[in-house]
Amino acid sequence: MSMKVGGEKGGAIAEINVTPMADVMIVLLIIFMVVTPMLSKGVDVNLPKAANTAEKKSEAQNVEVAIRKDSALFLGGVRVDSPSDLRDKVKQRIEDLPEGGKIIHLKADVDLPYSEVMKVMDLVREAGVEEVALIAEKKVEG
Secondary structure (H helix, E strand, C coil), X not given: CCCCCCCCCCCCCCCCCCHHHHHHHHHHHHHHHHHHHHHCCCCCCCCCEECCXXXXXXXXXXXXXXXXXXXXXXXXXXXECCHHHHHHXXXXXXXXXXXXCCEEEEEECCCCCXXXXXXXXXXXXXXXXXXXXXXXXXXXXX
């Protein structure tokens, strides 16, 4: 590999060597591609399995509520202290959504009692939610 030291008269070169910058950018791109899926996981909930599930694409306006096995409540991946606090925060999140788009995606742990899930469903309906979508994992056949 040869390198040009100067022009015809032996002066300095005014060109920028972009190869090292391109190498760094490619490494950063690879790092972001690997790390980004890990960041968007949300709350770790052991979801129930269902044979008849439909894949829904994740949208930015989706409001997700999660309930862990220990009855801890989460709104959008952030822990909520009390049920009344959850109701108030859900009301704030959905007030700007259009009619027909006030949908909550509810993730509940498989070992959580059904009564706890119903309490949370009642809370979000009090907040003005029109529909509650229950999230489940697709059952693997075979």
